[in-house]
Amino acid sequence: MENTRPMTAAGRRILAAAEELFYTRGITAVGVDLIAERSGVTKRTLYNRFGSKDHLVAAYLTERDRRWRALVLAAVDARTDPVDKVTAPFDALRTWSAGNTRGCAFINALAELPDPSHPAHRIAADQKLWLRTLFEELATTAGCREPTTLATRLLVLHEGTLATQPLPLDTLSGSADLARALVRSGAPDTR
Amino acid sequence: MENTRPMTAAGRRILAAAEELFYTRGITAVGVDLIAERSGVTKRTLYNRFGSKDHLVAAYLTERDRRWRALVLAAVDARTDPVDKVTAPFDALRTWSAGNTRGCAFINALAELPDPSHPAHRIAADQKLWLRTLFEELATTAGCREPTTLATRLLVLHEGTLATQPLPLDTLSGSADLARALVRSGAPDTR
DNA sequence: GGCGAGGTATACAGATCAGTATACTTGTGA
DNA sequence: TCACAAGTATACTGATCTGTATACCTCGCC
Known part of the structure; x- marks a missing residue:
């Protein structure tokens, strides 16, 4: 604003x-x-x-969101196959995770700022809904069946991978594999 | 201790x-x-x-973990079919989510306590590893193929569902459905 | 009876927090 | 030249934070 x-x-x-x-x-x-x-x-x-500090927090999250979206869109552009484009955000997640080992900044912010009227809540919600919509658009372009259901599943996979990042577990590769399997099983030329 | x-x-x-x-x-x-x-x-x-406050925080997380594990084990016991037992933690998640709409207390605690030597880190890591081991044991009992891979995937699904809980999205039903599909596709009598 | 554990009541120390007040400096463009 | 915007430097306010000190109370149990 x-x-x-x-x-x-x-x-x-x-x-x-x-x-x-x-x-x-x-x-x-x-x-x-x-x-x-x-x-x-x-x-x-x-x-x-x-x-104020609250406004600075909002600016911090907005700027982080901007950088992250740019990375995701670049990863999508880097792929040519429409099916690969659907799972491209998981490629971006690998790059992003290299320098961000403290989980999702937006989930973390919500943990500390319980007031729903704080601007952080809208920013975080917008980010997740944006990714979900992107998944759905890419899945539709790729000709996947039920792109809405698939998009929600991919979002949950994405967030679960981010959430388990600060823990001594390696979930990234497995999640990306599962994401590709889900997309392929819903893509028209794989069944 | x-x-x-x-x-x-x-x-x-x-x-x-x-x-x-x-x-x-x-x-x-x-x-x-x-x-x-x-x-x-x-x-x-x-x-x-x-x-001290730090010790009280540790006691808070320990007690919460204890109650949550009891709920999960009760949900597993409530099922008779070995395949249904594998996805029983998602049944527990539905009950648990009804009164806990602020996401995962352990992920939230890690967000606020970055020091890895804080007892909260060990407690949170133990909880996730416990669930992953439980998934693996139940999957093995049910005769699923590759129970280790399946367990990690179910854990990511579980955490992703919890992480997206504070957001205006309904991910619980879809995740439980996907979890059941994953287990069934790996169970011996469904292929 | 008395003693010690658990608890109450209240005040306080020392640090840190968000945010403000006042006065000064510096670069730039009309 | 000079007015103004941006920033520096420093001190301060009032609130809140974790943790402690001191003095008292009240049970149950040996």
Whole structure:
């Protein structure tokens, strides 16, 4: 909404520091003083740029969502086969997981911010619904049967893989295999 | 370890209040003063019983894990068919979700407590590994092919369903259906 | 009887939190 | 040139946090 305000160099540094700290240490556990110090900026500047900690949290999630969607869309573009495109978000998940071993930032944010009116809830919900819609569109293009059901199943697989990431389990490869199997069993030329 | 200490009536009230507050509002956001007030107890008593907030958090997760495992095992016992037993944890998930709409307490706890040496990490990891082992044992008993692979897939499905719970999506029924389909396709009398 | 465990009541220490106040500096563009 | 936007520097407010200190109460049990 008010994100049309141009971002200054200090604002970008603040946002970068907030992304790092909020994701690795948790939102409630990180204070604005620490973010200001890490970005080489005074607290006054932080408040001039973002208004409040809640707004900074919303900006953090929005920016993270933007980067993640770009990665997913790039992974889809990198595939040529329509069936491979459906499971391309799992390719992106492998890349993404390499530098993000603390699970899903949006699920984690919801865990710390129980108030449903907090902007984080809408951002997180939008992200998941966006991925579900993407799965459905790709499945439809690939000619899969029941693309809606398939999309929900792929979303659950995706989220389950992310959720188990901080645990001492390797679920990524198995989930990607299962996702491909589900898509192939629903694709028209595999039955 | 030191959980052999007998629990007093005040201790039980404290633990009950902590369970409710930690789960619904988040661990970092809830102070010990609030827990003491809610359980009708002095803060001094809380510290006499649990030593520190971190120990109380560990006790909260341990108790929650105990109740959840009992529910899962009861759901398995309620089924007679060996194939139905494999997907029984998804029956339990339906019951459990009715009163727990804030996702998985263990994933949420890891989101707020990034330090891997915190007891919450071991408790959460143990819970997931326990469920995975249970899936594998039930699948083996049911005569499923590749019970290890199947168990990991069922675990990811289970966690994905829990993780998407706070979102405006209904994933439970679809996941349970997929779980049953996976088990049936691996069971000996269905191929 | 008395003693000790468990609990109450209240106050406090020391740290940290989000957010504000005041005064100064610096670069840029009209 | 000069006005303005962006940022620096530092101090502060009031609230809240975990954890402790001190003094008292009240049972049950040896």
